[in-house]
Amino acid sequence: MPILETREISVRFGGHLAVNEVSLVVDEGQITGLIGPNGAGKTTTFNVITGLQPPTRGHVLLDGRDITDVSAHRRARRGIARTFQRLELFGSLTVRDNVLTAAELRAGAGVDPGAVTDQLIERVGLTAVADQRADALSTGSARLVELARALACEPRVLLLDEPASGLDEAETDRFAEILLDLTGDGLGILIVEHDVPLVMRLCAQITVLNFGEVLASGTPIEIQRNTDVIDAYLGQDPGAPG
Ligand SMILES: Nc1ncnc2c1ncn2[C@@H]1O[C@H](COP(=O)(O)OP(=O)(O)O)[C@@H](O)[C@H]1O
Ligand SMILES: [Mg+2]
Structure with a gap:
């Protein structure tokens, strides 16, 4: 059962069709x-x-229900969380306080945001640097803080926009392990990423966009063998930043 679905969404900016009838699905735990x-x-x-x-x-559908007219705030409440292409942390705050501000927003009655924060920091493996300022962190650790902040919203589906950009190989491996671990709890993840080997390793399904349109969708093997995808994307320099 898909948690999240887009059905033929289009976005026009003036005369430019940035997204053209894009349909995609994110399943639970994948x-x-x-x-x-x-x-x-x-x-x-x-x-x-x-x-x-x-x-x-x-x-846009969440759990089969149309949420196209639901506000961003209420979508977040219903379980859609994201990270941004550019890191958006509070540099002068500690790792712990960065996560705590997110946990406090979410915390309901009877929930201790401090305890939730400590759990999340442990989950992403940052306990040792919990008291460091965010602007003193490596890019890899900063991405994990961002992940912990997104998880503080208790998402059912998590959208990650180029989470591995700027990470070295060891950091990328660690990030991948954590994502796979999170899917074990049923979390659905939609990931935009230029690190093609990482995408192939993590994803059950891949949708390829080109000029706003779905060029192909399928399993990693299907995508890697698709000649349209090779011509439009995989044959280029997939490591180019963007
Ligand atoms: N707010 C905006 N106004 C006008 N054009 C935009 C806006 N945001 C994105 N675009 C254009 O829409 C297209 C898709 O952009 P984007 O979704 O950022 O692509 P990607 O994330 O795949 O690199 C690009 O041509 C971009 O210039
Ligand atoms: Mg982008």
């Missing part, structure tokens, strides 16, 4: 990849799913 060249419409698709960008047409 990672779906959203890949494609720079400018293909990946971040715009994320913005439509999270409610930051109203689609020109099409629908």
Whole structure:
């Protein structure tokens, strides 16, 4: 059963069709990849799913229910969380306080945000640096703080926009392990990422965008063998930043 679905969403910016009838699915406990060249419409698709960008047409469904007209704030409450392409941490705050501010927003009656924070920090493996300022962290650790902040919203589905950019190989491996561990609890993940080997390793399904349209979708093996995908994306330099 899909947790999250887009049905033929389109976004027009003036005369430019940035997203053109994009349909994709994120299943419970699985990672779906959203890949494609720079400018293909990946971040715009994320913005439509999270409610930051109203689609020109099409629908977004969470647990089979149409949430296209639900505000970004209420979508977050219902379990859609994201991280951003550029890190958005409070540099002068500690790791712990960065996560705590997110946990406090979410905490209901009878929940101790401090305890939730400590659990999340442990879950992403940052206990040793919990008292360090966020601006003193390596990029890898900063990405994990961002992940912990997103998890503080108790998401059912998590959208990650280029989470491995700037990470070295060991940091990428650690990040991948944590993501796979999270899916074990049923979390669905949609990941935009240019690190193709990482996407192939993590994802059950991959959707490839090109010029705003779905070029292909399928398993990692199907995508790697797809000649349209090779011509448009995989044959290029997939490591180019964007
Ligand atoms: N707010 C905006 N206004 C106008 N055009 C935009 C806006 N956001 C993105 N675009 C354009 O939409 C297209 C898709 O952008 P984006 O979704 O950021 O692509 P990707 O994340 O795949 O690199 C690009 O051509 C980009 O220039
Ligand atoms: Mg982008």
